[in-house]
Amino acid sequence: MVRERKFSDEDLFLATKELLLDYGYEGFTFGLLAERLGVSRSALYKYFGNKEELIMEFMMYELDQFMDKLRKINDYNRFEDQFDYLLELLMNHPQIHQLIEIGRHVPVNNQKLKEKNDKLDGLHLDMYQSLVGFVQQGKGEGKLKPHIPDTLIVGYILQSFLVPNFAQIPHSEWVQSIKEIIRNGMFTDDH
Amino acid sequence: MVRERKFSDEDLFLATKELLLDYGYEGFTFGLLAERLGVSRSALYKYFGNKEELIMEFMMYELDQFMDKLRKINDYNRFEDQFDYLLELLMNHPQIHQLIEIGRHVPVNNQKLKEKNDKLDGLHLDMYQSLVGFVQQGKGEGKLKPHIPDTLIVGYILQSFLVPNFAQIPHSEWVQSIKEIIRNGMFTDDH
DNA sequence: ACCCAAAGTGACACATGTGTCACTTTGGGC
DNA sequence: GCCCAAAGTGACACATGTGTCACTTTGGGT
Incomplete structure (x- = not known):
């Protein structure tokens, strides 16, 4: 230097x-x-040659970091433990879904950008497959409802952390409630 | 003319x-x-004098339309019927939440814009209170879990319809599954 | 002390979006 | 058929963002 x-x-x-x-x-x-x-x-x-390149690099950096942590989900064997780990992880990366959506808006003009975009798509696919694998394990263990589409479960969990907390509910209560809605919904159990 | x-x-x-x-x-x-x-x-x-004014007018138009329909929720007495009506309504206006968020980004420069912005805030508040009223009725009828914050329930329902349906799951199945997750979650009932 | 490569700067030419204005087009009322 | 007000146009001056380039600054290696 x-x-x-x-x-x-x-x-x-x-x-x-x-x-x-x-x-x-x-x-x-x-x-x-x-x-x-x-x-x-x-x-x-x-x-960075231009805005597109910068954002691509940024997405790569962000997704790499996230994937490193997401892969650790396999350190846990029981689905329940994986579920807790995943929610904890998403709590610390609440906007990962949003950022990926923004990344999709980047126009791919030239060859160099095309390569980065392909690599990014690869990471995105890794993430998606990792999450679908998690869902399928949940279904295999009889924990998750088998008739709900995998992609909806994955999307739903990711989306959950984007609900804005306008009323400034304390963080722990907020997370606890989100967990409960994801698991058992917002309706009382007696019908 | x-x-x-x-x-x-x-x-x-x-x-x-x-x-x-x-x-x-x-x-x-x-x-x-x-x-x-x-x-x-x-x-x-x-x-329209400028972009800000146009978008304010648009937001007003959009929110007015939505509120007209939302007010009809009071035509139903039972919470269950209100719930069904609300989900049906949101299915037809899935991006209402997203649009409101975009509206918040409009810089308010002058007096004329300030007035429109205040009126829009009023509509926004109406919508919010209407939804919170719905949630409180649900809690009153013992249908919704009382310990989950009202604002989370409202935000969650609005957010639910933004989960992207990449895998092109048929519409009716998708909506049915969303309803089920909102009501009873994605976990199986036996513990 | 000097070298020099990496880090950073300011100015320039270009592209795109904004808001205005004098102008033209349209079509029903008289 | 003419009038005229509303609808629409093209051009202009301005503002902001882009990408480049010759230039200056910095600080460790020799």
Whole structure:
């Protein structure tokens, strides 16, 4: 290293995440990012050729981190333990689903971008298959209702963490309630 | 009417809805909208002074329509019937929650916009209170679990219809499954 | 102390979106 | 058939974001 960098990769990706969630894909600009990092806009072009490339790199970084943790779900044998682990994980990455959706909006113009996009699709598929595997184990153990489509169960769990907590319900109560709705719904048991 | 208009208000608001959902607030432009309507960009300025004003009007239109239908929930006395009516309604307006969130991104610059924004907040509050009233009736009838926060139940129901149906599960099966998860969860009943 | 490669900057040319305005087109009323 | 007000157009001046490039700054290796 010859000259100290004014920002780390972690700084950059964190700022990118916040700006993407706040402003969406179209509202995200190099100007905003540079300002947040306290650096000139052109400095960013030293690392990323354009906005699409930056966001692709960011998605890769984010999904890689998430997948590392998701794979650990197989450290648990019982479905119940896997379920608890997954919900804990999603609580710490509530917007993973949202970010992936934003990533789908990136226009793929050239070959270089195409390759990254394919690699990202691969990661996305890994994630999806890992989650479907989890659901199928749940069904195999007789814990999850067999007649509900796998994809709905997966989507539903991911979506659950995006319900906005406007009323500022304490975090532990909020999570506990989400868990309960996912498991047994919001209706009382007696019919 | 002296000269026939090339597009109706319904055309305009429908196109606005589609573009907003596709491109987000920042990605939505008068150019895109004009192109979709087959009209020049400047024609749109005859009806709306700027993008913020247009989107406010759109939100009002959309929320008014939704509220007209939502108020009919009080035509039903039993909570179970209200529940069925609400889910049916949300199935036909799946993105109402998403649109409201996009509306929150509109910067309020001047007095005229401020007034519209306040009126919109009023409608939003009406909707929220109507839904909370529904939840409280459910709890009163002993149908909904009393210990789950009202706001979570409301948010959860709204969010449920945003789970993407990638696998193209037939519509009736999809809705039936969503209903079941909301009511009794995704876990089997035997513990 | 000097070298030099990596880090960062400011300015430029370009592209796209905004809001306005003078103008043209349309079609029912007189 | 003419009038005229509403509907629509094209061009202009402006603002903001993009990508590039020649330039400066930094700091460890020699």
